Amino acid sequence: MTTTKKWTPITWHCMNCGSKVTGSKSTDGDIRGECSKCKTVMIRKHKSRRHSTVEIYKSEISLPC
């Protein structure tokens, strides 16, 4: 048994710009990935069967000056 998480590749659409994002899904149900276009980082954390949270980290280039 290894303690390291297994990550499988997964693709979805960016919540910020809508372009295709390639990320990875762990065996826990957590998903993380970074948009190659707008650099937004999205992390979905699995809490329970009916509850998951999504954290979105917007890149500095998308912030207004």
Ligand SMILES: [Zn+2]
């Ligand atoms: Zn994006």
